[in-house]
């Protein structure tokens with residue numbers, strides 16, 4: 001994972017910024033970043049709700065430094081005060097890039113026209129970025145993920161959806177009765193709909209093909225789990241943080257009336273995943 005550049009770059013060197021929430025760092029966000037010059041930076045306004053790319057993960061998706069501002073600390077500002085703050089923070093600011101729907105200030109009463117009136121430098125407003133006539137917004141991507149429509153989510157993101165979790169102890173049943181899995185505690189990221197997914201798993205910078213179950217283990221102990229099975233490899237000592245990259249959904253979570261039936265289905269899930277990676 002990339003280190004935050006914002007600690008390495010002097011704010012005085014920044015001449016252009018893009019402003020927004022930027023949860024997802026999706027295709028439309030990347031269009032904004034393209035308008036920045038080589039001394040550009042991203043000003044991410046943190047609402048506290050980002051769960052596609054939680055705060056500490058945004059830097060991974062850009063080479064520009066990301067500076068975070070907490071929405072609650074700035075949302076009371078009048079337009080002039082907001083611009084004054086930006087100019088204090090970035091004394092050499094010449095250009096601001098925002099999207100067509102950008103609003104700011106007290107009660108969100110200032111829009112792109114307000115920004116142009118108040119800022120004495122250049123303001124670039126990016127037109128609505130769409131995918132097949134559907135506007136790209138993080139709220140739509142969240143909906144796709146919640147519905148398990150990973151393909152659509154990835155299309156809108158312009159990359160594969162990735163979550164990060166902490167390795168935890170499982171029931172110890174997998175190895176004995178089914179297949180070995182690495183169990184994860186995922187706290188900050190939005191989880192896809194319960195079910196089984198073709199995935200890749202990153203352990204200490206190494207990428208493995210995998211199949212991941214997430215949901216309530218309705219066939220065994222009923223508790224909620226995120227567990228990944230690495231294909232064609234025995235992994236014994238995964239610890240710390242690991243990353244799961246979602247590629248496609250195989251099926252919904254199911255309750256089986258015997259361990260045997262679940263085991264057969266898990267083998268089928270593994271075959272589907274192996275075939276995908278073989279192609």
Ligand SMILES: Cc1cc2nc3c(=O)[nH]c(=O)nc-3n(C[C@H](O)[C@H](O)[C@H](O)COP(=O)(O)O)c2cc1C
Nearest residue numbers: 170171172173174181213217218219220253254269
């Ligand atoms: C590919 C795969 C698919 C799974 N599908 C289901 C399922 O549909 N229903 C269910 O109750 N558990 C499912 N499980 C979870 C198993 O119940 C779980 O692996 C088992 O309880 C072992 O858990 P443990 O790793 O905590 O020991 C699945 C697990 C894997 C690896």
Ligand SMILES: Nc1ncnc2c1ncn2[C@@H]1O[C@H](COP(=O)(O)OP(=O)(O)O)[C@@H](O)[C@H]1O
Nearest residue numbers: 020021022028098099101102128129136137138
């Ligand atoms: N589909 C889009 N087309 C053009 N600009 C966009 C689009 N989505 C977001 N933006 C711009 O990107 C910045 C970040 O917006 P944000 O509200 O965080 O994105 P989202 O709408 O995806 O939640 C804002 O300046 C916003 O106007």
